[in-house]
Amino acid sequence: MAQRVRKAIFPVGGLGTRFLPATKAMPKEMLPIVDKPLIQYAVEEAAAAGIEEFIFVTGRNKHAIEDHFDRSFELEANLEQRGQGELLAAIRDCVPSDTRLAYTRQGQALGLGHAVWCARGLVGDEPFAVLLADDLIQSETPCLKQMIEAHAPLGGNLVATMEVARAHTPNYGVIAPGATRDRLIEVKGLVEKPKPDLAPSNLAVIGRYILQPEVFSHLDRQQVGAGGEIQLTDALASLIGAQPFYALRFAGRRFDCGSKIGFLEANLAFALERADLGTEFRRLLRQYADAGAR
Numbered sequence: 001m002a003q004r005v006r007k008a009i010f011p012v013g014g015l016g017t018r019f020l021p022a023t024k025a026m027p028k029e030m031l032p033i034v035d036k037p038l039i040q041y042a043v044e045e046a047a048a049a050g051i052e053e054f055i056f057v058t059g060r061n062k063h064a065i066e067d068h069f070d071r072s073f074e075l076e077a078n079l080e081q082r083g084q085g086e087l088l089a090a091i092r093d094c095v096p097s098d099t100r101l102a103y104t105r106q107g108q109a110l111g112l113g114h115a116v117w118c119a120r121g122l123v124g125d126e127p128f129a130v131l132l133a134d135d136l137i138q139s140e141t142p143c144l145k146q147m148i149e150a151h152a153p154l155g156g157n158l159v160a161t162m163e164v165a166r167a168h169t170p171n172y173g174v175i176a177p178g179a180t181r182d183r184l185i186e187v188k189g190l191v192e193k194p195k196p197d198l199a200p201s202n203l204a205v206i207g208r209y210i211l212q213p214e215v216f217s218h219l220d221r222q223q224v225g226a227g228g229e230i231q232l233t234d235a236l237a238s239l240i241g242a243q244p245f246y247a248l249r250f251a252g253r254r255f256d257c258g259s260k261i262g263f264l265e266a267n268l269a270f271a272l273e274r275a276d277l278g279t280e281f282r283r284l285l286r287q288y289a290d291a292g293a294r
């Protein structure tokens, strides 16, 4: 059995340029899907997968995330006074206990690989998870839980994957697949942002990873890759052959909330699922669809 995965890194240091001006003064991971910030969905997913330590790699606008996961005594007192118990529980429940949270700073947004490297001291010498909050996954079993269960008998490294249209491979890290068993695919190679005709498959890496600490030795070199950024994919590629490396075709639906369309679609999908909003929202959608058809 593999060593238990206890720690998760949440890189939230990106510039979020696709969402400017919304992200001018706050990280894009604080954008809400219905009424919950993206980062909270990711933290809840990690907690449901048994993660015990939550490590945030923050950038220039770090305060919003720290404040979000901090107790807010004034707000709590206010809600209590007004008898708004449900809201009170909602804001209390979103906070894992202080002892389980750690923050570190990425001085400059040099890329995802660099953000992960910034957390090396907090991770130490054990396997860890990485969750990109802007990849939001709607699923019966939380995606990271599916991954931890698949990883337990295998050890090594495991990334989440899904099929994408070939034309979209330049937006992703792409897998060169080996043997496949059910949802598990052996990873023989990884290429960051390949052109469609050069992509080894249409299996894209999605923002969920279980990694071995050896990845930090490669990231130590601070090698610049595609787009002039220090890429996590390049460091992962260096582990292939040296350690077991698999991809899991997870069960669920992923929304790319780093893009406007993906973000809007996620709001749609999550709002439709809500008991308190679904009916009214569906009625509104019909109204808009009818108006569009006219």
Ligand code: UTP
Binding pocket: 011, 012, 013, 014, 015, 016, 017, 018, 019, 028, 057, 106, 108, 109, 110, 111, 112, 114, 115, 132, 133, 134, 258
């Ligand atoms: P993206 O590639 O979506 O980049 O990052 P971005 O800067 O956040 O957004 P755009 O493209 O300018 O709109 C993927 C994930 O990696 C994190 C981001 O916060 C996001 O969760 N990231 C990226 C960092 O933490 N640091 C970086 O230097 C780059």
